[in-house]
Amino acid sequence: MDFNNTPRSAELLQQLRLFMQENLYPFEQELVAYHEQHNLSADWKTWSEHPKLAELKQKAKAAGLWNLFLPDSKLGQGLSTIEYAPLAEEMGKVYNAAEVFNCNAPDTGNMEVLFHFGSDEQKKQWLEPMLAGTIKSVFCMTEPDVASSDATNIETSIEPDGDEIVINGTKWWTTGLGHPHAKIAIVMGKTKGTEERHQQHSMVLVPLETAGVTIKRMLPTFGAFDAPAGHGEVSFENVRVPKANLILKFGAGFAIAQGRLGPGRIHHCMRCIGAAERALELMIKRGNERVAFGKPLNKLGGNAERIADARIGIDQARLLTHYAAWKIDAVGVKHSMTEISAIKVVAPQVLQQVTDMAMQMHGGVGLSTDFPLSSFFLQARALRLADGPDEVHKGVISKIEIGKHLH
Amino acid sequence: MDFNNTPRSAELLQQLRLFMQENLYPFEQELVAYHEQHNLSADWKTWSEHPKLAELKQKAKAAGLWNLFLPDSKLGQGLSTIEYAPLAEEMGKVYNAAEVFNCNAPDTGNMEVLFHFGSDEQKKQWLEPMLAGTIKSVFCMTEPDVASSDATNIETSIEPDGDEIVINGTKWWTTGLGHPHAKIAIVMGKTKGTEERHQQHSMVLVPLETAGVTIKRMLPTFGAFDAPAGHGEVSFENVRVPKANLILKFGAGFAIAQGRLGPGRIHHCMRCIGAAERALELMIKRGNERVAFGKPLNKLGGNAERIADARIGIDQARLLTHYAAWKIDAVGVKHSMTEISAIKVVAPQVLQQVTDMAMQMHGGVGLSTDFPLSSFFLQARALRLADGPDEVHKGVISKIEIGKHLH
């Protein structure tokens, strides 16, 4: 066994660190300030991106730190999942840094869908501008009326009608829907015709400006709107798109989703680990600096033990995530279900726990935007539902384990 | 032993439930909508109270559901701590309902300070309008430059100068500072003259419009501002008030604080328990209604066990809180330190855990303001720091326990 990463990945990591040190850490509080000034309103039409972001993206692209997530060596950097892992972790240390490297969700997952399953025309029309970072995309899966954690519950209808496809239904928790650059949606829905539960769904590309597409509202999470991306509720009323917008074929929705969510879940987890490392660093520094009852906080009560717990938890989460990434590369997503579900449970929980401790060490200010802790904490908490709640992932794992001992 | 409450408390509880059922539950989402429309900005000067609140307060006052927290039978309803407990719990079921009954922090604590330690003049000038609900108050304790969980660290200076008192320093996490009705601050600070660590601090009344008082900003918690109350940062630069504004005497700050925080901590805990009951109810209902993988969520995985865990946790937290309340009534705050610290640790944690589970059961919408869960969750999380972090309270308890076995 060899736990070292490849030279290529190690080299990119060093470049990424340097880039972030020079460009993103100094920008962090400026972004918070911009957000507080421009993007707190519930009215998503008023939201805007910090003007400097475009410039930073150009800089990252020029430095070769662009589309690192994509395993293709022409369109991306040709990195395997395990090679990308430490890079995603590094990005996770600054909230939303992945955006600057065109490595942010849900665009990455959507690009992967088109890369793997899109037609040439779909690639030209949508994948190329997404890879260039000029447009943004959303993924419409969750629905308000059904428990969408069981994706077979999804009811939005996607039906052929001559040369067109007609879409009817309502989606919510569509991340990125409020972004000024959001142009295209991948919509998951049900198509009549087959009885097999996992072959009833289809995915279709729907430009957001299509007639019948109505953004109804942005949903706050924990009282805030996560602008300028946002999480939206959107209705599709007799929305019509050309048949060429169908991805792969009718009934392929589940197969595509499975492929899409595997690496995407890993990316989230990697970023969680980076965020947790940052939180631990901030926690230790604060605990060294602040004094109460005559001692630095790190020497009071159980604080030092909590630091040890954090170190252990983070290291374990990283190893499990690396292992899952390695296994995806070695045997594919389909044979890595236990590992993918396991890290999806573990990584956000570790981040939630570590930031929880770190906020306690900071006192009140730990809850504010003066530090990134509270946004990491909410990111972790939300992620325990996004891409499948913990309970569903544990269900996947236990089903596999129990099955090993059934005859 | 008798675990029944008094007839007086039971009767008020029934009235309170009816009032809330008729007036507050129907108003809950309207308040959220008002808040999203008017109060999301970081600029606290734009914040406003929902116009219907004043009307609701009049209604509550008329119904005799007013100042229930105050043990005095003329100014309040003459309830003991344990009699007030179930009422505070009930209020906790609707976010900020306590406001309607003039039972909200930090006003309750400030009223108790003036009730117990204020001069007649101070009572007339400040306590009376607070009891009438016409003005609001803040409590300035925490400081940005020191670990304020150790209150002896507090550095703001409060010094006599002839017939006046001069205040210099900076405070933050001053809750309610952004409220349009906030008029008066109780400021804790240090006065030269004594060596004994717990007799160096004083409390003084400072009208917010006094020259030299500058509200610098409101601090977001988890990205939102908790408007129209807010949590503010405020500086005092050579602020001068008459000596009559001193509470009790120089050096009495700690003694006053101790008395102030005891019942106040209990009130918070009672409300936490009510909020947790509401969250559990919402969780069970959702789990009965929603179906995944062919079964109601309550029959899936560990969901039913989590419901049992929640019931156990809530019942234990309530019993401990009632016990602490009973002990305060029986032997006083000073001899109930273990119990007060214990519930301050337990109640917010139970609320955090129960709402965490309840949000998982709700899926994405559990994080939004369509349900009160996410605001309960953040209330719990913030409370684990407010009025002393968990770690400090555990320190109090362990010190007492260890002391029992030292000779």
Add this chain to the structure above:
Amino acid sequence: MDFNNTPRSAELLQQLRLFMQENLYPFEQELVAYHEQHNLSADWKTWSEHPKLAELKQKAKAAGLWNLFLPDSKLGQGLSTIEYAPLAEEMGKVYNAAEVFNCNAPDTGNMEVLFHFGSDEQKKQWLEPMLAGTIKSVFCMTEPDVASSDATNIETSIEPDGDEIVINGTKWWTTGLGHPHAKIAIVMGKTKGTEERHQQHSMVLVPLETAGVTIKRMLPTFGAFDAPAGHGEVSFENVRVPKANLILKFGAGFAIAQGRLGPGRIHHCMRCIGAAERALELMIKRGNERVAFGKPLNKLGGNAERIADARIGIDQARLLTHYAAWKIDAVGVKHSMTEISAIKVVAPQVLQQVTDMAMQMHGGVGLSTDFPLSSFFLQARALRLADGPDEVHKGVISKIEIGKHLH
């Protein structure tokens, strides 16, 4: 509310403490030594009781500290469940102390069965010597071939045959079966004739010397045999007893069991709390005395926080147990199912956790019989299965909670 206990209970508690201080604490290590010398073998026929026990029982009886558990004022001391609670807790502080006061399981539960449901003849023949402490009894419930946590699974047959009853089946985990004084078993089994799942079972008195009763072995728990009581496996092969040995009537087994287990579960929990208090005391004392890395252990790492956690956990468990006891007295076992199940989950877990911490604080010797910690720990661990596993009790609670919100 009043959290004080009755004068009668308080007075008995004081007497009990004195008695234990004088007679049981000094005897504790002597009993351990006797056990190590005489009672470690797997061959239960060699087991014996410490000769001094009989004398101690006489002393306790003479002091009026006898059959305290029995609510009858002639046969016992006429204490309510809540009045007995602090006495049982006190007994729990010394391993097996309850034995000395004729308050030990399973005899107490068996006496309660006969007290409530036995015929006059059964009372005369069996209850009287049990109350006198001259014989011991066992309760045969669990079976090796079925998941006995669902008691409807029980398969031992109890069938009428003329004037006799015939019993066939195998039982195990029959506590006390190895004791030299064990004379009588209450056997739970199935009787043909009714379809209703909870009316198919009967209870019958079977003297252990009856033909066809064979003790097959004693079962070790964690490698030791808990002698001289032991937990046995016993087969009944065409065992015949007179019909007069039937308790109440055929089909009444479940109703009797329910009544039997309610208070019995509480008694176990009370003793757990006492044991946890003792463990905490030992933990603190050790932590004050021993020095590592230049400090007493109580000042190292998270040890002080753990002491606080223990205090909080114990106080919460006691309150919940007292509340359950009070509720049983007020509204009966049938309407206290949530509370009884809740403490059955909580109390052993608290004891397991506190002893776990206490053993860590003691180092290796904490695992030995030089201290009572390891036996408390195993008592707690075993109790999480005995009288219903945690999981079944949580199932009871969640079913009630979920039912509140079903229409």
Add this chain to the structure above:
Amino acid sequence: MDFNNTPRSAELLQQLRLFMQENLYPFEQELVAYHEQHNLSADWKTWSEHPKLAELKQKAKAAGLWNLFLPDSKLGQGLSTIEYAPLAEEMGKVYNAAEVFNCNAPDTGNMEVLFHFGSDEQKKQWLEPMLAGTIKSVFCMTEPDVASSDATNIETSIEPDGDEIVINGTKWWTTGLGHPHAKIAIVMGKTKGTEERHQQHSMVLVPLETAGVTIKRMLPTFGAFDAPAGHGEVSFENVRVPKANLILKFGAGFAIAQGRLGPGRIHHCMRCIGAAERALELMIKRGNERVAFGKPLNKLGGNAERIADARIGIDQARLLTHYAAWKIDAVGVKHSMTEISAIKVVAPQVLQQVTDMAMQMHGGVGLSTDFPLSSFFLQARALRLADGPDEVHKGVISKIEIGKHLH
């Protein structure tokens, strides 16, 4: 990164599995029975080894499954730590299986001490028969009168006197002391002469038959004696051995201990992981077979989730242990302190948790010796103290972490 093991290790693993399948699993209950018949007494002089063990050892030696732990390719199999990991894990699945392969503690650690630091004469006299499995050894570290978790507290004196060394002191928790084959002790003690806290201790070889060595008693853990090895208390009164028995030199005790305990701790952890895998397998099988309330236990309540938790916990523990092993091989014990301490905390806890769950799933019989669960559970519990309590290891980790951010 490559998470595959080497072909050499994989091949040995297959052979080991086969050997255990054929020889050890069928022997498991026979060993339990032998133990119950011969080895329960507190009188260690009566203890004996199962006669078949010698034969099994010969068989293992013949199969090349011997001294696998030793990195030397002549004396052992020349495996690196990471190569040995899966083999140790496999051995862990059967209680005490490591013994059969001459890979059991404390002999392995003692052999490593002599291999790395012993003189040629010491190797010839003691290492050779230990490697041949003809004698057994003990390691005398812990002392009754001081908190030995801080090894600088150790007080036994080891002083030169002419050509001899004189030893005075008392040790306990000396594992293996009761074994009929135990011949030699490595004793850690203090030697006058230096002030530096970590250079005051020495290690010396003391044959157990030396005059002045007195075995005072065996200490029970959780009421049982772990015979025929046992954990003993032993006094050294003016014990004299030749100077040639000194290991390395005076003052080298700490350096030797550090080197000794690193790999030894890992071996324990590997075995824990194997034991946890076995427990999980037993848990799932039992949960599939047993039915309650109309369903297999695996479909009841939170049981399936617990299976997922166990899988996640075990996989994380294994990865961390492999990582620590790899790091020891790559950079040495000294630079792997965080990782070694981390697995020492994690692996026993995972084993304790998984066996705890597995026992619950089994009901009462899970606590008996009919299944290996209860012995795994106690092994885990004891290991949380042996080789340094969890709290000390967390202290090591937090010190390193905090140090990273101190200037």
